[in-house]
Amino acid sequence: MTKEEIRNYCDRLTQFDTPTISNALECFSDFKRGTGFMDYTIKPVVSCTTTYVGPVATAKIATEFPATPEEQAKMMPYYQHVKDMGPGCIVVQQDMDLKPVGSFWGEVNATQHLALGCQGVVTSGGVRDLKEVSGLGFGYFAKEVVVSHAHTHVVDFACKVTVGGLELEPGDIIACDIHGIIRIPVEYLPDMERACRNIALAELPVLEPCRRAIMNGETVEIEDLKKWREGMAKARENSKIR
Ligand SMILES: O=C([O-])CC(=O)C(=O)O
Numbered sequence: 230m231t232k233e234e235i236r237n238y239c240d241r242l243t244q245f246d247t248p249t250i251s252n253a254l255e256c257f258s259d260f261k262r263g264t265g266f267m268d269y270t271i272k273p274v275v276s277c278t279t280t281y282v283g284p285v286a287t288a289k290i291a292t293e294f295p296a297t298p299e300e301q302a303k304m305m306p307y308y309q310h311v312k313d314m315g316p317g318c319i320v321v322q323q324d325m326d327l328k329p330v331g332s333f334w335g336e337v338n339a340t341q342h343l344a345l346g347c348q349g350v351v352t353s354g355g356v357r358d359l360k361e362v363s364g365l366g367f368g369y370f371a372k373e374v375v376v377s378h379a380h381t382h383v384v385d386f387a388c389k390v391t392v393g394g395l396e397l398e399p400g401d402i403i404a405c406d407i408h409g410i411i412r413i414p415v416e417y418l419p420d421m422e423r424a425c426r427n428i429a430l431a432e433l434p435v436l437e438p439c440r441r442a443i444m445n446g447e448t449v450e451i452e453d454l455k456k457w458r459e460g461m462a463k464a465r466e467n468s469k470i471r
């Protein structure tokens with residue numbers, strides 16, 4: 230798949246939320262249910278009304294102690310890595326301090342990353358400048374909000390990282406929204422839009438009669454629920470991609 234093809238597939242998926250994307254992944258027989266997403270420690274810290282979907286650029290950062298000269302020299306090559314991942318990429322940063330101390334992220338870095346084509350960050354560290362960044366449309370997913378940048382620096386980049394319990398490497402595809410962050414296996418991309426659509430439709434056998442009953446001020450019978458839920462299970466079964 231070319232970078233452009235990947236970008237187009239990712240753009241098509243921004244119409245769905247991450248729970249729909251999560252259900253759609255279950256349409257692939259080799260997908261291991263209950264895996265491939267970050268844990269509850271990583272959440273959007275500014276208002277998030279969209280789904281960010283894109284390839285990952287990675288870095289390990291630290292802020293508690295000053296950078297060594299070798300670490301200092303990694304800053305510009307890190308930015309080059311972000312630019313090289315191409316428009317629409319999402320930075321995933323693993324904070325190497327024992328607990329988040331300072332913030333790599335603020336108005337300057339968010340604006341600068343936007344200008345490099347990056348659409349957001351997911352970090353196990355801290356972020357700040359919330360007021361300024363909330364106006365940028367930049368995805369801001371983090372473990373903590375902190376006040377200082379302390380000794381912020383890049384330790385490594387274009388490397389494997391583990392954030393929110395999920396291991397990622399550069400080029401992996403993730404989707405991020407108010408619910409959290411989930412990985413989409415790149416080989417699923419061409420079929421994901423269809424899978425999302427089908428899996429959303431599969432809920433209608435329950436949703437439609439329940440909505441009708443709510444509108445009419447009625448309650449539904451358990452026998453009917455059972456039938457409708459069987460209909461949903463069958464529709465989900467029929468949504469299998471392979
Ligand atoms: O100063 C820093 O390193 C972090 C920050 O607030 C910004 O990027 O605006």
Ligand SMILES: [Mg+2]
Nearest residue numbers: 335336337358
């Ligand atoms: Mg700042």
